[in-house]
Amino acid sequence: MFYLLPFHFQPVGxxxxxxxxxxxxLIIPRGSVQRIINREISPSEDLYKDLLASFIISETPVPHLxxxxxxxxxxxxxxxxxxxxxxxFVMTLRCNQNCIYCQALSRDSSFKGCDMKESxxxxxxxxxxxxxxxxxxxxxxxxxxxxxxxxxxxxxxYAEQKNQSECRQITYVICSNCVNVSNELLEFxxxxxxxxSTSLDGPFYLHNHNRGKIDSYQKVIAGIDKxxxxxxxxxxxxxxxxxxxxxxxxxEIIDAYRENxxxxxxxxxxxxxxxxQDNNNWPAYFDAFVDFYKxxxxxxxxxxxxxxxxxxxxxxxxxxxxLTPFPIGFVDLQTPAGIINNVIVYNYDGYVYAxxxxxxxxxxxxFTFRLGxxxxxxxxxxxxxxxxxxxxxxxTEYIAGCSECAYQSICGADPVRNYSTQxxxxxxxxxxxxxxxxxxxxxxxxxxxxxxxxxxxxxxxxWISGTR
Amino acid sequence: xxxxxxxxxxxxALFTTAMCSNRCLMCCxxxxxxxxxxxxxxxxxxxxxxxxxxxxxxxxxxxxxxxxxxxxxELIRHIRITLPNTEVHILSNGRAFSDKxxxxxxxxxxxxxxxLGIPLHSDNQLDHDFIxxxxxxxxxxxxxxxxxxxxxxxIELRVxxxxxxxxxxxxxxxxxxxxxxxxxxxxxxxLEYTGYTIKNAEQVWIDPVDMAEPMCEATLFLASTGLxxxxxxxxxxxxxxxxxPFVRKSISDWKNRFxxxxxxxxxxxxxxxxxxxxxxxxxxxxxxx
Numbered sequence: 043m044f045y046l047l048p049f050h051f052q053p054v055g056x057x058x059x060x061x062x063x064x065x066x067x068l069i070i071p072r073g074s075v076q077r078i079i080n081r082e083i084s085p086s087e088d089l090y091k092d093l094l095a096s097f098i099i100s101e102t103p104v105p106h107l108x109x110x111x112x113x114x115x116x117x118x119x120x121x122x123x124x125x126x127x128x129x130x131f132v133m134t135l136r137c138n139q140n141c142i143y144c145q146a147l148s149r150d151s152s153f154k155g156c157d158m159k160e161s162x163x164x165x166x167x168x169x170x171x172x173x174x175x176x177x178x179x180x181x182x183x184x185x186x187x188x189x190x191x192x193x194x195x196x197x198x199x200y201a202e203q204k205n206q207s208e209c210r211q212i213t214y215v216i217c218s219n220c221v222n223v224s225n226e227l228l229e230f231x232x233x234x235x236x237x238x239s240t241s242l243d244g245p246f247y248l249h250n251h252n253r254g255k256i257d258s259y260q261k262v263i264a265g266i267d268k269x270x271x272x273x274x275x276x277x278x279x280x281x282x283x284x285x286x287x288x289x290x291x292x293x294e295i296i297d298a299y300r301e302n303x304x305x306x307x308x309x310x311x312x313x314x315x316x317x318x319q320d321n322n323n324w325p326a327y328f329d330a331f332v333d334f335y336k337x338x339x340x341x342x343x344x345x346x347x348x349x350x351x352x353x354x355x356x357x358x359x360x361x362x363x364x365l366t367p368f369p370i371g372f373v374d375l376q377t378p379a380g381i382i383n384n385v386i387v388y389n390y391d392g393y394v395y396a397x398x399x400x401x402x403x404x405x406x407x408x409f410t411f412r413l414g415x416x417x418x419x420x421x422x423x424x425x426x427x428x429x430x431x432x433x434x435x436x437x438t439e440y441i442a443g444c445s446e447c448a449y450q451s452i453c454g455a456d457p458v459r460n461y462s463t464q465x466x467x468x469x470x471x472x473x474x475x476x477x478x479x480x481x482x483x484x485x486x487x488x489x490x491x492x493x494x495x496x497x498x499x500x501x502x503x504x505w506i507s508g509t510r
Numbered sequence: 511x512x513x514x515x516x517x518x519x520x521x522x523a524l525f526t527t528a529m530c531s532n533r534c535l536m537c538c539x540x541x542x543x544x545x546x547x548x549x550x551x552x553x554x555x556x557x558x559x560x561x562x563x564x565x566x567x568x569x570x571x572x573x574x575x576x577x578x579x580x581x582x583x584e585l586i587r588h589i590r591i592t593l594p595n596t597e598v599h600i601l602s603n604g605r606a607f608s609d610k611x612x613x614x615x616x617x618x619x620x621x622x623x624x625x626l627g628i629p630l631h632s633d634n635q636l637d638h639d640f641i642x643x644x645x646x647x648x649x650x651x652x653x654x655x656x657x658x659x660x661x662x663x664x665i666e667l668r669v670x671x672x673x674x675x676x677x678x679x680x681x682x683x684x685x686x687x688x689x690x691x692x693x694x695x696x697x698x699x700x701l702e703y704t705g706y707t708i709k710n711a712e713q714v715w716i717d718p719v720d721m722a723e724p725m726c727e728a729t730l731f732l733a734s735t736g737l738x739x740x741x742x743x744x745x746x747x748x749x750x751x752x753x754x755p756f757v758r759k760s761i762s763d764w765k766n767r768f769x770x771x772x773x774x775x776x777x778x779x780x781x782x783x784x785x786x787x788x789x790x791x792x793x794x795x796x797x798x799x
């Protein structure tokens with residue numbers, strides 16, 4: 043006789059995937075869940091032992107190892123301990139590029155009136171230090187933040203000054219297209235250990251097409267080289283965005299990353315914000331994206347088997363949640379959601395927003411996720427009415443369509459995405475594109491772990507070891 | 511038992527009691543029911559007092575040393591004061607540490623230079639309790655491991671490889687990473703053919719070559735997580751080459767021996783050798799030339 047502990051399950055083909063909140067999982071023959079419910083599993087079966095060891099069943103009504111289970115759950119949720127770690131400063135909306143999928147609705151570089159006020163910048167740094175996080179990330183975004191490099195330097199110098207008594211670990215990141223980074227800024231970055239995050243969509247024809255320019259690729263690559271030379275090879279990371287055109291070039295995109303000295307890629311789907319909102323068939327796009335992802339991942343696995351260590355970052359994040367007992371720091375896959383709990387945005391317009399996407403909505407005159415002014419009190423911003431309202435719908439544990447999902451503890455909640463795509467922050471899972479995409483990818487990774495264990499597990503473990 | 515410690519030996523241990531709270535089917539030192547704590551106490555204290563100050567390490571073993579109760583802490587504290595630079599290696603089944611108050615008393619002595627070697631026989635209660643010959647052993651040991659971790663003790667998790675658990679080694683490895691990622695070392699240990707193993711040979715003995723597959727899978731998985739995994743008491747000639755890097759020269763010098771044909775083996779200098787105390791060896795031992 044045994045008792046059931048809380049678990050979720052999902053039938054996939056001839057198998058069933060069982061998961062629990064602690065992070066255990068089992069992939070077992072279809073029909074097993076029914077047998078478990080009917081108490082038809084006998085202690086002599088290996089499955090019985092698997093279920094015991096995975097905390098799916100218990101031989102006592104209250105499991106004897108409840109304390110250990112609590113510790114494991116607390117460990118998995120420990121990303122909450124430090125509260126907001128990522129502080130995004132949108133320094134300006136001006137940009138010197140003109141990307142077809144621009145999510146920030148950026149303005150021409152000569153446009154006036156969309157730079158952050160210096161007084162707001164200083165107050166925002168003060169707010170950042172109100173966060174209890176031992177490790178803070180101060181990330182500068184735009185538009186193109188290097189257009190206001192004097193402001194970046196002022197912000198960092200002020201943070202450094204405050205940190206003499208605060209003693210936090212601070213990572214500074216500039217999100218730049220790298221096309222026009224001055225030597226003066228680079229020297230400053232070298233001095234204060236600032237890293238760059240840039241955008242590279244793939245080979246030149248694709249990158250230039252996505253950018254609506256004929257020479258953007260050449261400029262970005264030259265910029266990356268310049269930053270690497272000044273700061274070191276590992277001080278530049280790149281992000282790609284998968285436009286509809288990109289979907290045809292999985293291998294070419296990865297090869298472009300390899301050729302340019304990168305050892306990883308983050309296969310990122312379009313976000314339905316800003317200009318990207320005009321795309322008229324999102325479900326079809328996301329289905330095509332999942333196919334694109336699978337092809338790209340297959341190619342990356344092939345490279346790894348040939349001895350080239352190359353990582354797909356989104357897969358690595360999902361794998362960390364599936365294979366390790368530790369949490370991850372990625373804001374899009376958290377429950378409770380990353381908004382406010384892990385990330386906050388101080389915008390050039392003098393307001394604080396719940397996330398990067400929230401401030402992009404504001405460019406369309408939708409201020410739903412505006413938490414208040416930068417000059418408002420910390421408590422009112424981070425624990426105010428808006429934050430309280432969001433907290434009622436920001437965890438997969440208690441929103442419909444997620445609460446019963448087998449991938450609940452692997453996926454994350456995203457009220458802002460729900461709102462921007464479905465007009466309702468609670469969201470409706472049956473036709474949610476993010477749900478469709480994440481479910482398909484998580485399921486695919488489980489399938490690889492189950493059917494191609496010997497081949498993929500050593501590669502996957504290699505991707506996730508050493509980084510927690 | 512000896513009456514003084516040898517600084518050059520890799521096996522200086524205090525035998526604290528022959529009593530135990532488990533009845534492991536492969537126990538190499540079958541426990542007794544007789545209360546021998548008082549009888550052994552004086553001798554152990556004398557061994558500590560006369561040990562060379564620069565003794566690198568000292569074992570605290572049994573039986574189950576925590577059965578000394580309050581005297582267990584007295585003993586550890588005495589070692590700590592008398593031999594402040596000596597590493598203390600406590601071999602325990604960990605069950606007593608399921609009691610938070612008991613663990614606190616060790617915690618208050620402090621985790622510095624203390625390593626607890628604690629066996630985990632399986633990922634599940636049924637197998638572990640069966641192998642340990644005691645109901646509740648699994649629960650106690652796992653609660654104990656967590657309580658010790660709360661006090662930051664270094665733990666060496668020991669998995670003794672038997673016919674009863676080798677098939678689930680991969681599951682055990684995953685279980686360790688998920689539930690016990692805080693342990694300092696993991697030791698996969700070959701069986702010593704002595705004590706209860708002889709009596710229960712039918713149930714517990716398996717030739718190491720017959721567990722090559724699950725051994726490889728478990729060892730390589732644990733290594734890939736970044737955990738520090740070692741293979742003890744097994745020689746390279748009975749293991750697949752893929753896991754040779756994890757083999758340690760582990761057998762205490764006073765009970766270690768080699769076969770005559772081992773002289774031809776190129777790996778002899780790195781080999782752990784054989785238990786002189788074992789009444790039976792793998793049938794597959796052979797020199798690697």
